Amino acid sequence: MxxxxxxxxxxxxxxxxxxxxxxxxxxxxxxxxxxxxxxxxxxxxxxxxxxxxxxxxxxxxxxxxxxxxxxxxxxxxxxxxxxxxxxxxxxxxxxxxxxxxxxxxxxxxxxxxxxxxxxxxxxxxxxxxxxxxxxxxxxTQALLDLYTMKKHFGELKGLTVSIIGDIKHSRVARSNLWALQKFGAKVKLCAPTSMQAPELGAFASYVSMEEALSSDVIMMLRVQLERHAEGILKSAEQYRLEYGLTEDRVAKLDPHVIIMHPAPVNRNVEIDDAIVEHPQSRIFKQMxxxxxxxxxxxxxxxx
The missing domain is CATH 3.40.50.1370 (Aspartate/ornithine carbamoyltransferase)
Structure with missing residues (x-):
């Protein structure tokens, strides 16, 4: 053919x-x-x-x-x-x-x-x-993310989605940003300065970790440790304290909020071990x- x-x-x-x-x-x-x-x-x-x-x-x-x-x-x-x-x-x-x-x-x-x-x-x-x-x-990662959100919430319009982590190197963040906005969802970005992609700031605002956590969907990105050998990432533990989805942070989330991650997960870096299979997590459902x-x-x- x-x-x-x-x-x-x-x-x-x-x-x-x-x-x-x-x-x-x-x-x-x-x-x-x-x-x-x-x-x-x-x-x-x-x-x-x-x-x-x-x-x-x-x-x-x-x-x-x-x-x-x-x-x-x-x-x-x-x-x-x-x-x-x-x-x-x-x-x-x-x-x-x-x-x-x-x-x-x-x-x-x-x-x-x-x-x-x-x-x-x-x-x-x-x-x-x-x-x-x-x-x-x-x-296809963003499509399965949208599918997961739509199944949970019924529709994408009106949702607020925070994408947190290494935005600079993330193709997942970009695909999700382009797709979500077509459906009337609001996207917030959250990253350390060294991991921001400034060109995306014209499409979505960079917000603090505290503000990022007040969303319907918390999408954590894998910290690509191999890309940060030059010391952009001072330490995995410091990253966890400042930008990780810790048990303490999850305890304060609204009950309707879902947690997502494109995987593979760096446990206890961007997301605490106990949160990967938390009732609000959809990580394995995404897969x-x-x-x-x-x-x-x-x-x-x-x-």
Whole structure:
């Protein structure tokens, strides 16, 4: 099946900034359909091949995509850069083109360089799904976050969502910010000065930790300790005291507030160990919701 440029664009999922609320809503609705199915495998994609191409480490996201693809009956090719010819100097473009020429119907791709994915999408004739590109976007994570909020509160309009942590390096923060605002939710950002992304200040206000905690949704971000080797983060313990979701802070939250985190969690850094499975936490529910969301996204790409 040869796709026109417009069809490719409609089937690909490169980010949420350019997607309309209607388009995002249709993905959320389709995810609800897939979640309601009791059969583990519904082979609507049994004659299709999907490749998961991860040029950056991931366990949780890759397994979630693989589970979604296999539940739809797709044939799955997993590709990890650490054990591939990319390590020998083969470019990301060449790898994607190689898999395309072998006959895959869609590619799920995670990579570090910002801007490369959008460029790649113009050079290949298969739909691409962004599984995280640099600190740009992580659309399926934000979709599952929206889905989790919508299931809990009924609608997104009027919600106040605080995103707390390493905003500067966070693709999750960006995708959530773009998507939530399309639905009439208010977003607050909270981060130490060294972890702020000043360009996002035009879209949402940076607030104190105290103000951030007076929201309907508290979304904690993983502190990317590996990015702060240069001493931006003075110590994990100091970060916890100033910006961590501690047991003391959670005790003061309103009962209706839900706690979220894209995972993996640095326990006792951005969130206390006891809070990960607190009654108000939706962290494992988010992971669960990731599978029907990714089923909807893969189906949209391939079918």
């Amino acid at each position: 040869t796709m026109t440029a417009s069809t490719l664009k409609e089937r690909s999922l490169l980010g949420l900034r350019e997607l309309s609320a209607d388009e995002i809503g249709s993905i959320l609705d389709r995810a609800a359909y897939w979640e309601s199915q009791t059969e583990k495998v519904i082979p609507v994609l049994k004659n299709h091949f999907v490749s998961n191409m991860f040029f950056e480490n991931s366990t949780r996201t890759r397994f979630s995509f693989e589970m979604a693809e296999k539940r739809l009956g797709a044939q799955v090719l997993n590709f990890a850069a650490a054990v591939s010819s990319v390590e020998k100097g083969e470019s990301i473009y060449d790898t994607v083109r190689t898999l395309e020429s072998m006959g895959i119907d869609a590619g799920v791709i995670r990579l570090k360089p910002v801007g490369l994915l959008a460029d790649l999408a113009t050079k290949v004739s298969i739909p691409l799904v962004n599984a995280g590109d640099g600190n740009n976007e992580h659309p 669960q919701n990731g599978v029907p969301i990714r089923m909807a996204v893969i189906e949209r790409a391939v079918k």
